[in-house]
Amino acid sequence: MFFASDNAGPVHPQVMQALVDANHGYAMPYGADPWMEEVRTRLRDIFEAPDAAIYLIATGTGANALALATLCDPFQTVFCSEVAHIHEDECNAPEFYTGGAKLTLIRSGDKITPEALEAAILKEGSRGVHGPQRGPVALTQVTERGSVYTVTELTALASIAKSYDLPVHLDGARFANALVTLNASPADMTWRAGVDAVSFGGTKNGLMGVEAVIFFDPSKAWEFELRRKRGAHLFSKHRYLSAQMAGYLKDDLWLTLARQANETCAYLADGLRAAGADFLYPPQANMIFASLSRAVHKRLHEAGAVYYLWSGELDGADPDEPLTARFVCDWSLTRDEVDKFLSHTN
Amino acid sequence: MFFASDNAGPVHPQVMQALVDANHGYAMPYGADPWMEEVRTRLRDIFEAPDAAIYLIATGTGANALALATLCDPFQTVFCSEVAHIHEDECNAPEFYTGGAKLTLIRSGDKITPEALEAAILKEGSRGVHGPQRGPVALTQVTERGSVYTVTELTALASIAKSYDLPVHLDGARFANALVTLNASPADMTWRAGVDAVSFGGTKNGLMGVEAVIFFDPSKAWEFELRRKRGAHLFSKHRYLSAQMAGYLKDDLWLTLARQANETCAYLADGLRAAGADFLYPPQANMIFASLSRAVHKRLHEAGAVYYLWSGELDGADPDEPLTARFVCDWSLTRDEVDKFLSHTN
Amino acid sequence: MFFASDNAGPVHPQVMQALVDANHGYAMPYGADPWMEEVRTRLRDIFEAPDAAIYLIATGTGANALALATLCDPFQTVFCSEVAHIHEDECNAPEFYTGGAKLTLIRSGDKITPEALEAAILKEGSRGVHGPQRGPVALTQVTERGSVYTVTELTALASIAKSYDLPVHLDGARFANALVTLNASPADMTWRAGVDAVSFGGTKNGLMGVEAVIFFDPSKAWEFELRRKRGAHLFSKHRYLSAQMAGYLKDDLWLTLARQANETCAYLADGLRAAGADFLYPPQANMIFASLSRAVHKRLHEAGAVYYLWSGELDGADPDEPLTARFVCDWSLTRDEVDKFLSHTN
């Protein structure tokens, strides 16, 4: 009954097999391996972007920070949500990698709204040389609260960014989960909507630790490569990143796993709803925030369920007080586990 | 016939098996997995250092840069060899991670000599607030030219560092190869000699991509953890780093593999010597620099041997001109391959 | 009729005379001049802090950024007001000097309240290694909105900081103006209240360009000196900074000038109030935010008055719409100028 995150599950067997299969003889290091060539071809095909520059990074924070550093000067500011992973959960990695750029937090709740984005851009641009200059717009899809921007919403945000000549980065740690929800094409959810660079997640969806960074305009590719090396994120035995990603893309495993996770989460949400839970946001992908009474939480904890309370304290007097918790379902979570979990909610 | 580097070979089967064995169910992320607990216990035992703080980093550059950043203020300078990996092959990663510290290059050839180290320290300390301040002494063992410092030599260098209150870092990308050469204990080659922090390599010796960073004095452990996260080198699915390292340490595999590599290299060196080669430095571990005539190099290249020329150009008029090349033997290299290689030298 | 800022007025004649008087022969560079010795003695006396470490910096941004960098690790966050100069008007200088630390913005209006400070500290401390660590609390006195913290308020804020072991920095660009308002002692407004380091402004109050940075605990003095040099803020002909500051402190000129500025501002505020103006905050020192009708603003602009509109646009249809403006009075502003200005408001 593990719902704490989708970063703690196992590697999918098809990916592990890809690693085993790649483990023979010598392979040219630093990304010159044949599996990387395969990954590039496949991702360019998937994204309908034959010129895209594509790199692999072992951590999501690395993918985000390096992509942003390539798009952002140190005297600029990145526009992002106040709950963005890059702000809350990366221990100043974006500031470090950009050389001291700022993050301008947009406070419009779960998703950034066009109005809030434009207001933030206007405000940051009003002080000439004294204030930080406007830099990239950073979006997260699936958002940190489990919501999914529609393609229309992404397009609206990116078009505001474009009207101020600002690049757009998409943190797609749960890219596949969002895509499955929207039933959109990768191109529609990225460059056709106006996204310039994307962190295409794999770690949360069945890999050991690999994300792709994709620049649709390859003009900054070499700069990115140098920043990756300087950041110590260029792997010598790179084939083991490439092989993972190749295994992930093969036969659309990435979509299959995301669909599994989303369906499991929908099943969980249905069960929680039946048990009287309220949701902070409508369940859309593989992460939900639901409130249950303290008494139910206590039962769940005693039964061994693992997840994070988002508000309130487990210890407290009132057994009926509703406490919100975050529940994340990864691809490996079974309906049996969910059923077992739900059995404790009644 | 691959002699280009020890960073291009496969993962040892025992390590791959450890990964497969660890690939079940959920594991707490970010280093809270049970394999990491095992690694910590084992390495503390190996190093006879029960208080040591131990971390895993996926790249050698990351291990070095993060360790140095923890030991070095941005207004200081790191003393290192002019051929140090941290200077030549990390694309300014040490400067990046330290926030702009300098590297003071010591020009005493393959190894740093005590005299050269002290002269460099004295020179950098002569300008008060105007010059960079003295910072860590960074040594590499096995050196970038294939030599191995004796324990006595390490002790002499570290004791000079200590006399100026400077910390000592050891880049042990080939730690095991040096240890096997010296037949020393890990403690003798590190903290007993005066080393404060070590990058304990695994990637070049049979792992997929893992190095341990060991601080014998744990007082800076928390700072290191924050710098690791900020540098985007903290893995969520950390168990796959831990399991590799655990598999590497089990039954002294790390020593077995290093011994294999060193023995293969000695065998190669013997063969090259018999073929008339000269060596830049006496062969000691698993990397040698040997000169052969252009004609021999041409034959080797035509036969498919892969290695780096260190001086001169393959294309050239004089077939007898000696050209120096670097040959590295990894654990997976077979005597058959060496025999095949040597057959082309005659 | 210049009310745009207190950073555009002339140097006080007594200060200019001090420069002329110091302009003879050679003087030891980099702060080893006798005027600096005088400044140190005088400021330690003024602050009743015989051990304080004292440095001069030519710009206020430099004073703030260097002081914060000395107090803040790069993986930490600085707690400050959402309208803090360090956030809005220093083009990422604090992020640059700290090596990429974050600024956590506190949204409690003009002044930081104890409740808001504690809430911010608690929130930033909830994510372990993943979020930025808690760093210094940065206060501004006079605030960027013209208000003055009482000694009691400062003490309350600093005591919260202390309860979390966080250092406190005070941006005193208008230190003297606040002191005059409070009729407090420098010690009461700083270290006795719990402030660890202060930027003691001079530029806005009659100097050419000098601020003192004062550390009440001198243990980080040498680090500050190195950071100052590294930031290129150590002057060779330092005597011209020292002489300015010495001239400023002599016969309490600094207090006299602040008193003048505050009194002129109070006189302006009275006149504006009589003309029907509303104030964003009660006038306290030498900077006020007052709203006047668009028609009045237009008359003032036509008459040549210089100041910044804080909300709204001068061009607009409704002549009666109130528009808020910022008015700053420096020491050199005369009552005649204020009278002339006020004559256009009726």
Add this chain to the structure above:
Amino acid sequence: MFFASDNAGPVHPQVMQALVDANHGYAMPYGADPWMEEVRTRLRDIFEAPDAAIYLIATGTGANALALATLCDPFQTVFCSEVAHIHEDECNAPEFYTGGAKLTLIRSGDKITPEALEAAILKEGSRGVHGPQRGPVALTQVTERGSVYTVTELTALASIAKSYDLPVHLDGARFANALVTLNASPADMTWRAGVDAVSFGGTKNGLMGVEAVIFFDPSKAWEFELRRKRGAHLFSKHRYLSAQMAGYLKDDLWLTLARQANETCAYLADGLRAAGADFLYPPQANMIFASLSRAVHKRLHEAGAVYYLWSGELDGADPDEPLTARFVCDWSLTRDEVDKFLSHTN
């Protein structure tokens, strides 16, 4: 008898008068003052560069570090002499401002030779993504050893830089002294020779603390402005920088003062030569390195002469041992002082 440096003398009366003259009423801050307009016009005229972007910085280290940061990416290396001020005397300021770029030291003695420059460039460019990338070539004129590059030498060095597409920066802390020596035009010694940006010194030649940074190609002007602000080197009361520089340029005072300093130094060199001194390099501008016997040095010190010993120790047994010292003559040094000094050498 002060020969320690040209950074310790007084401000020339004409410059001080310019400050006094500028000290009336309000002036727009941050470089929007009329004196700056005058400076820009005058320097563009002097350099025959009507499009040049021109900025004032209060310290030479600031001028150099900001100019280099504008020309250099953080993953690059700056080519400079092993005795360059930016390497030896700026406490890592170039590394700080560039965000961690490296300095590649060229060891060809006093001046960089074309051969040594090209060898360094070739070597740094041989490691692909692993090594630092080639960045700006940084020259110093007058060199740190008192020599002056001829226009032909500068052109040769810059043309090598150009052949690798590298920008050229000239640290002209003693620009005027070199110009007087060469009897060249500012354009010939800079952009016509291939220099892209120059730090045009004033502080060592009669100013309080002002250097101009000149970019002959203004395309990076805005970036420089942002870096200046971010580095806390933008002065609010900027008129006091502008007025100094305007006073310095008026009636060619800058050339007059440099000529004075050079002539005094030549007079000193003649006297020393007559006293049997040897010179490290032929005296050319206002700084010389001469060896005198220990006995003479002792007499000079007892008589109160101030200068730096460059080799050896004043205390020592052998009175005849020659010890090299650095002697710098600033514009304010009189022949009487030199005569007095020389009287002790016989």
